[in-house]
Amino acid sequence: MAAPLTLLLLVAVTVRAALYRSSLADLISERVEVVSPLTAWKRVVEGLALLDLGVSPYSGDVFHETPLIIYLFHFLVDYAEITFMLADVITAVALYLSVKDYNKQVFRKQKYALEADRYPLDCLELIRSPKEMQYIPLKVAMFYLLNPFTILSCVAKSTCGLNNAVIALFVLSTIKGNSRTHSSPAEGNSIYPLTLCAAALLYLLQRQYIPVNLRRFSFWWFVAQYAFMYLGSLFVIVGLSFFLLGSWDFLPSVYGFILSVPDLTPNIGLFWYFFAEMFEHFRLFFLCVFQINVFFYTVPLSIKLKEHPVFLIFMQLAVISIFKSYPTVGDIALYMAFLPVWSHLHRFLRNIFLVSCVLLACSALFPVLWHLWIYAGSANSNFYYAITLLFNVAQILLVSDYFYAFLRREHHLSHGLYLKRKDGSEATLVLK
Numbered sequence: 001m002a003a004p005l006t007l008l009l010l011v012a013v014t015v016r017a018a019l020y021r022s023s024l025a026d027l028i029s030e031r032v033e034v035v036s037p038l039t040a041w042k043r044v045v046e047g048l049a050l051l052d053l054g055v056s057p058y059s060g061d062v063f064h065e066t067p068l069i070i071y072l073f074h075f076l077v078d079y080a081e082i083t084f085m086l087a088d089v090i091t092a093v094a095l096y097l098s099v100k101d102y103n104k105q106v107f108r109k110q111k112y113a114l115e116a117d118r119y120p121l122d123c124l125e126l127i128r129s130p131k132e133m134q135y136i137p138l139k140v141a142m143f144y145l146l147n148p149f150t151i152l153s154c155v156a157k158s159t160c161g162l163n164n165a166v167i168a169l170f171v172l173s174t175i176k177g178n179s180r181t182h183s184s185p186a187e188g189n190s191i192y193p194l195t196l197c198a199a200a201l202l203y204l205l206q207r208q209y210i211p212v213n214l215r216r217f218s219f220w221w222f223v224a225q226y227a228f229m230y231l232g233s234l235f236v237i238v239g240l241s242f243f244l245l246g247s248w249d250f251l252p253s254v255y256g257f258i259l260s261v262p263d264l265t266p267n268i269g270l271f272w273y274f275f276a277e278m279f280e281h282f283r284l285f286f287l288c289v290f291q292i293n294v295f296f297y298t299v300p301l302s303i304k305l306k307e308h309p310v311f312l313i314f315m316q317l318a319v320i321s322i323f324k325s326y327p328t329v330g331d332i333a334l335y336m337a338f339l340p341v342w343s344h345l346h347r348f349l350r351n352i353f354l355v356s357c358v359l360l361a362c363s364a365l366f367p368v369l370w371h372l373w374i375y376a377g378s379a380n381s382n383f384y385y386a387i388t389l390l391f392n393v394a395q396i397l398l399v400s401d402y403f404y405a406f407l408r409r410e411h412h413l414s415h416g417l418y419l420k421r422k423d424g425s426e427a428t429l430v431l432k
Contacts, residue, residue, distance in 0.1 A: 004138055005096060012092070012145035013085050019155045020081050029156040033366050036326035037263040038064050038190075041080070041157035044073055056245070058253035061263075067241040067250050069159060084154050087165040091334075092141040094168035098175045099341055100137040102310055107133060120416035126409060128344055139340035144333060148363075153330030160330035167193055167334065171313060174200040177207040191255055192294050192320045198302045199316055201226050203309035212306050259291060261325045266384060268366070269327040270392060273385040293323040304407075311406055314338045318399040322392055332395070339402075348405035355398045362391040 019025060028034055029041060037043065047063030047070050050056070057063040057070055076083050110127060113119060119127070144150055153160050170193070202212070204226065210218050241250055257263070264272045271290060278286060297319050305312040314335060321331035346352070365387050372379035 005093075005141060008138070008142055008145060009089055009092070012088065012151075015146075015151060016085050016088070016154050017081075019151065025155055028152055031152070031156065031367070032266050032370070033268050033329050034152045034156045035158045036160075036267050036328050037265055038258070038326045039158040039160045039163075039328060039330075041159070044070065044157075044159065045077075048074060048077060056247065056249055058245075058249040064254055064257045065159060066254055067245040068237070069162065071244050080157055084157050084161050087161045088145060088150060088154050091161070091165045091168040092145045094165070094172040095144055095337055096137045096141040098168070098172045099140045099338075101175050102341070103133045103136060119413055123412050123417040126344075126412060126417065132344070136340050136343065139343075140337050143340055144337035147333045147336060149329035149333035149336075153328065153333065158328060158330055160328050163190060163193075164330060164334045167196070167317070170196065170200070174203050174313075175310070177204060190320075190324065191258060192324050195295055195298045195316050195320065196313060197226075197230055198298050199309045199312040202302065202306050202312065206307075206309065258325055259287075261287065263326075266370075266381070267326060268329065268388055268391060269325060270323065270388070271325050273381060273388070276381075290323070291325070294320055308406070308410075311342070314341070315399065315403065318395065322395050322399075342402055342406065345402060345405035345409060348408045349401050350404070351397055351401050355394050355401065358390065358394040359398070362387050362394065366391075 019028075035041070043063050044065060047057035047065065050059065050063070051070060051074065063070065073080065073083075106128070107130060114127070150161075201223065205212060205219070205222060208222065210216075210222050213219050242248060261271050261275060264276045266272050274286070274290075275283060298316065301312055301315050301319075305315065317335035317338070321327055321335055324331065366384075369379060369383045369387055373381060373384050
């Protein structure tokens with residue numbers, strides 16, 4: 001499998017290098033779908049210019065990345081293209097190794113369940129075969145590296161690619177089950193990946209064979225250990241940022257900026273138009289409502305999927321990319337890379353063709369409606385926000401469809417594929 005992966009990496013790097021040398025690079029770097037006020041490369045360059053002049057990069061309202069990012073590019077600014085390509089390669093390899101290890105665990109659990117006769121006889125066709133699972137890690141890497149969203153993000157030099165690499169390494173360390181080397185995904189430029197800690201904790205509990213039981217001391221002891229390491233790594237990252245910058249200016253400029261959403265530059269998210277049209281005295285209330293969305297779903301999803309933490313990670317990444325304040329297409333590419341992992345759910349998906357068509361149509365219409373609004377003057381912001389809403393609704397339907405399909409397959413594995421009523425007639429499964 002190393003040879004196909006190497007070939008895939010070479011193709012991906014070649015495509016990116018060719019686009020870097022083309023006239024499209026400058027155009028892509030200005031697209032609001034690809035970059036945001038948080039991740040735009042030109043803001044990093046302006047921050048570096050301020051740093052070179054001895055001025056804090058956070059003194060104005062231009063730079064909103066973490067100090068770790070700006071000091072990284074302080075040394076690597078001349079090798080920025082290589083850095084972003086390397087970040088994509090690291091993300092793909094980390095996802096490849098994560099899924100490969102996860103598939104081994106799934107096959108092992110499935111083998112034990114078959115030996116114990118835990119599956120009904122009529123659902124054996126739902127059992128996954130080693131041949132079916134063999135190429136899934138390679139497909140995951142391919143879905144990430146050759147996804148047009150990922151390529152556009154890399155060519156635009158969006159720092160979202162660096163954030164994706166950190167999250168992918170976090171997922172890899174979780175699936176490897178090495179809690180001692182666990183690091184906080186907040187190393188990136190966002191606070192939203194903190195919601196992944198619930199899924200990581202559930203996975204590590206599962207690896208240690210510790211049941212989720214609030215009355216057991218072993219459960220709370222492990223939770224305390226995990227919280228100590230997690231918060232400790234977060235404290236080290238924040239402390240290192242303070243050590244590099246020499247002040248706490250980055251806290252309101254980075255994390256405060258994400259939460260308060262002062263910059264209403266159009267993007268593919270749900271915030272900008274809503275808050276541009278809102279009366280100022282309602283702003284704080286609705287800001288809390290919008291921001292709570294990302295964190296609120298963590299609790300019910302964790303309860304429902306406590307036995308399936310890897311699928312929970314997928315769901316959380318999707319929720320983050322939909323409901324975060326400054327999303328880009330690079331965020332979407334990360335959770336879409338996991339779709340091949342759930343290829344066995346296709347028989348239970350209900351709206352996959354319709355949703356796929358809507359996502360493709362919206363992706364094509366984004367630049368069209370932007371041109372009509374900004375350059376031609378024959379449309380307005382309502383047109384662009386309408387296609388943004390449709391795009392996000394399609395993502396919600398996609399994630400909901402996979403969630404339904406996953407729960408339905410698990411139900412069939414427990415109760416049989418062909419359900420019967422007490423009178424012997426065929427029953428219809430309704431999930432509520």
